[in-house]
Amino acid sequence: MARSKVEKAPTFNFPDDLKEIGSLLGQCDVTDAKGRYLHWSQFKWRVDKENAESLWKAVKFKRMSQYKQIGLKDENDNPFVYCTPHSMEATLYQLVKITGGNVGTVADSTASDSLQSRFLVSSLIMEEAITSAQLEGASTTREVAKKMLEEEREPIDEDERMILNNYLLLKHAEQKNKDELTVDMILEFHRIATQGTTENNVIPGEFRADNDIYIEDGDGNVAHQPPDFHLIEERLKALCEFANQDHSGQGGCDFVHPLIKAIVLHFMMGFEHPFRDGNGRTARALFYWFMLKSEYKLFKYISISKLLKEKPKDYGLSYMYTEKDDNDLTYFIYYQLDTISKAFEELKNYLDHKVYEFKKISESLEKTAWGSTLNFIQKDLIKKAVKEPGRVFTIKEVSKSYSITDNTSRTYLNKLTEFKLFLSTKDGRKTIYIAPSDLLKKLNSAKI
Structure with a gap:
């Protein structure tokens, strides 16, 4: 099979190359004039x-003078390094400003606590679970997959199984966010990601x-050819040590920005490729866990996989640029930071749309006899029923x-049935509630 087309970057040989570049140092910086960290x-x-x-x-000489080591090496004992140019620091600053708050700080019109803590979390975690599986080749449509997760029905094929596994994996990673990383935890992440596939x-x-x-x-x-399988356990132990190490910069220890550290964990899982399949899902869960x-906390609301799915080639290139330039992780870090920034922009648009939809249905309901008696969840259910x-x-x-x-769920749904806004019937022993086709007409005609 042909080798990759990304050309290996020329290596800087010290001190010989220093004489050659002395007069050029004033013309060059680690990034170009637009702040881009370009590969050869x-x-x-x-x-x-x-x-x-x-x-x-x-x-390259200027970059080398700024390199930071993280204590991780490839199988040939060459260290992984990175640097933080001004354009990266600016992106980190913007992201920390956004991610340090709650969901309301992302949306233009402040999202209420109810909006944040109720339907948004499960809805967006489902979104990430679905797109993460689609990135790995699952072909089930988003609508069908979301319905399966919402209704908790059993998957009917391997694609649906992969999506359910991803959803369970993200929930598990969230539950484990107080624990230190171990090889056993990585194995458990993988087991959940690939069970039944x-x-x-x-x-x-x-x-x-x-x-x-x-x-x-x-x-x-x-x-990329991953390191020898005999080295997997030893190398993942080193990765766990890196994850668990104090990089707060306090008390004399090194500082590694948490976002950069999470991105490095993501990269290294892809680099090590310790499993026959499911490495990408495990790597993304590890990133999510560390954030x-x-x-x-806002990272539970964004879908990185959705954006990776849209440009998988760029994702692959960011790995290759690192490998083809002396394990310089800066390329991959830039790519992931850009992806995260876009994911938060998408979250903002999503929130604005959800808030607008909710306000619109709330305003309509306020003009009816039911308006003052319905709570947030009932209004949101009506919004969904009108749409579908x-x-x-x-x-x-x-x-x-x-x-x-x-x-509580039963009480809310029964009240909507009592108001004749929903219909209820039996499906075997289970009660189901149906959105009537004339619901919008009913709401309009019931205005006070």
């Missing part, structure tokens, strides 16, 4: 062709036992979506 493959055609390699070495002969919760695995780029070329552990006439609601689905008890 992107850099060489933006500068004078005859002088490209010398200019690159001047840039057969892709690539995966064995849930077990490391691969051979080296016949490699990662392709978007064009079918070999992009929640570091008390960046004929939709079936169950007690279990509503209790799960809004984090309420089955009894």
